[in-house]
Amino acid sequence: MFSISIVLVFFLLFRCLEYKNLLPRRKGWQYQRPTKEFYYRLTINPTAAKIEAILEHSSGRKVVSASSAEWAIRQFLYSGRDLSAAVNLGRVFAERCLKAGIVSAFYDPNTDVHGSEKVKVILKALEEAGIQIGEDEVFEKKFRPGINYDGKNRLGEGKRPDDVQIIQ
Amino acid sequence: MPELARTFEQRLADMKLTEQSKANNVNIGFPLTNTAITQSQKRAVIRKNKQELLALVQDGELMIDLDEVDAASWDTNKREHLHRLAVHYGVFRDLFGGAFFYPQVDLEVSYDISEEDEVPVFHGNLIEPSQTSRVPNVHYEVDGDSLWTLLMTAPDSHLQDNNAEYLHWLVANIPGNDISKGEQLCDYLQVFPVKGTGFHRYVFILFKQEQQIDFRDDRLSPNTCSLKERTFNTFNFYERHQDHMTPAGFCFFQSEHDESVRDVFWNKLDMKEPSFEFVFPVPYHPIQKKFPHKKPFNLYLDRYRDIKDINEEVLQEKLKTVHPFKPSTDPKYPLYRLQLENRGLPSWLKKKRRNATHKVMQWED
Numbered sequence: 001m002f003s004i005s006i007v008l009v010f011f012l013l014f015r016c017l018e019y020k021n022l023l024p025r026r027k028g029w030q031y032q033r034p035t036k037e038f039y040y041r042l043t044i045n046p047t048a049a050k051i052e053a054i055l056e057h058s059s060g061r062k063v064v065s066a067s068s069a070e071w072a073i074r075q076f077l078y079s080g081r082d083l084s085a086a087v088n089l090g091r092v093f094a095e096r097c098l099k100a101g102i103v104s105a106f107y108d109p110n111t112d113v114h115g116s117e118k119v120k121v122i123l124k125a126l127e128e129a130g131i132q133i134g135e136d137e138v139f140e141k142k143f144r145p146g147i148n149y150d151g152k153n154r155l156g157e158g159k160r161p162d163d164v165q166i167i168q
Numbered sequence: 169m170p171e172l173a174r175t176f177e178q179r180l181a182d183m184k185l186t187e188q189s190k191a192n193n194v195n196i197g198f199p200l201t202n203t204a205i206t207q208s209q210k211r212a213v214i215r216k217n218k219q220e221l222l223a224l225v226q227d228g229e230l231m232i233d234l235d236e237v238d239a240a241s242w243d244t245n246k247r248e249h250l251h252r253l254a255v256h257y258g259v260f261r262d263l264f265g266g267a268f269f270y271p272q273v274d275l276e277v278s279y280d281i282s283e284e285d286e287v288p289v290f291h292g293n294l295i296e297p298s299q300t301s302r303v304p305n306v307h308y309e310v311d312g313d314s315l316w317t318l319l320m321t322a323p324d325s326h327l328q329d330n331n332a333e334y335l336h337w338l339v340a341n342i343p344g345n346d347i348s349k350g351e352q353l354c355d356y357l358q359v360f361p362v363k364g365t366g367f368h369r370y371v372f373i374l375f376k377q378e379q380q381i382d383f384r385d386d387r388l389s390p391n392t393c394s395l396k397e398r399t400f401n402t403f404n405f406y407e408r409h410q411d412h413m414t415p416a417g418f419c420f421f422q423s424e425h426d427e428s429v430r431d432v433f434w435n436k437l438d439m440k441e442p443s444f445e446f447v448f449p450v451p452y453h454p455i456q457k458k459f460p461h462k463k464p465f466n467l468y469l470d471r472y473r474d475i476k477d478i479n480e481e482v483l484q485e486k487l488k489t490v491h492p493f494k495p496s497t498d499p500k501y502p503l504y505r506l507q508l509e510n511r512g513l514p515s516w517l518k519k520k521r522r523n524a525t526h527k528v529m530q531w532e533d
Contacts, residue, residue, distance in 0.1 A: 016366035061255070146471070146530070
């Protein structure tokens with residue numbers, strides 16, 4: 001109806017493209033482990049002293065983290081490393097992820113701790129909070145043969161549309 | 169030439185100048201101090217827990233209060249976590265040119281949806297624009313008589329300039345907690361992320377003022393609906409008032425297009441609603457050669473054909489199987505029939521018919 005259609009490349013922020021699964025992922029590490037083909041990776045690390053859950057971005061930056069060694073969490077727990085600690089850590093971590101606007105995270109099952117109860121319990125807490133474990137495929141445009149000789153192919157080609165409005 | 173070439177000292181001096189001119193990695197806020205809890209205090213709490221919580225843990229029913237954890241984490245590590253998230257979302261980079269600050273005050277902003285429900289603003293959570301139509305409730309804990317400034321900007325929303333922001337709300341000289349008693353320099357406007365541009369960030373920043381500041385230059389006309397007037401730059405705003413003001417808290421949310429955005433454009437801003445489309449990177453076509461060496465001729469020529477000719481061919485193939493009066497009949501076992509019919513045909517024709525049957529390339533509907 002009363003709308004202008006402007007075709008423009010809008011690289012606002014990489015976070016924007018990540019939400020739409022449009023940003024290309026790091027694919028060059030096909031035969032190496034651990035894989036780097038993700039936007040956000042979830043790492044759960046239950047050690048002898050504590051249980052840690054970290055959400056990292058593929059650039060290496062830690063985005064959200066929670067550990068049962070943090071005094072804010074530890075002061076309410078019986079033990080820093082048992083199953084109930086894992087359950088509660090999962091709840092705290094899931095809440096922090098939701099507050100940070102995390103929608104999905106890649107989880108690497110090729111780790112030593114994958115099948116353990118503590119890890120399962122944390123993953124369950126994340127799923128209950130609504131965070132998808134495992135990211136969707138990147139949306140890539142499939143190749144179609146042919147060139148449009150009459151219209152626009154590249155950015156900037158073609159004339160400016162007539163319905164341009166000056167913003168006051 | 170000696171007149172143009174710089175000496176080593178000159179080059180060092182120039183490097184230092186460029187480093188200084190960037191505001192990178194400068195803490196413009198208050199210093200970060202965490203309250204220290206002694207080891208003996210911690211051990212006392214843990215000993216107490218071992219007695220009190222044993223029964224709950226054995227039944228598997230120990231569920232800690234998440235709000236209490238959040239409140240306790242403010243004094244320990246929440247400020248560093250908030251700083252980390254703001255860096256990740258590029259809040260400091262886009263608003264302050266790289267200079268950062270650790271929040272001192274827990275800024276709690278929430279939007280009322282109905283009488284009972286409210287949507288809080290945390291650090292990057294997703295909110296719908298229709299939920300932001302009313303002025304939000306702002307709360308922060310404050311000591312004594314102090315003056316504050318609250319700012320709400322949209323660094324991603326500007327329709328013409330990538331480096332400019334739109335000012336949604338600016339209240340200055342707020343005595344303590346009470347936003348209603350502050351000076352409304354810019355009236356609140358609902359969030360309007362444009363269609364097709366994904367999630368926009370909306371940042372609330374709380375500044376602590378040392379004294380009453382005269383904001384004459386920053387006052388906008390009441391209830392402005394002019395986007396030109398609302399064009400804003402946090403860096404320039406803070407640069408002018410940095411002597412009497414320090415950033416003390418922030419929170420931000422993300423928002424995507426919604427039907428209420430159309431109402432904002434039509435009714436409040438009095439303009440047509442713009443819409444954008446994501447443009448994929450264009451495939452690279454090298455210059456066509458007359459005698460391409462070792463290239464499959466059918467795929468090579470198809471690449472340079474006019475799209476109109478290709479679409480015409482696809483349409484003609486489709487129309488062969490469509491009858492205007494009879495219902496459409498999909499052939500049974502199309503891949504088997506393809507295998508039979510393809511026998512004895514040249515390879516390029518087999519490939520073409522295979523693509524058509526599998527609905528790939530130009531035959532994708």
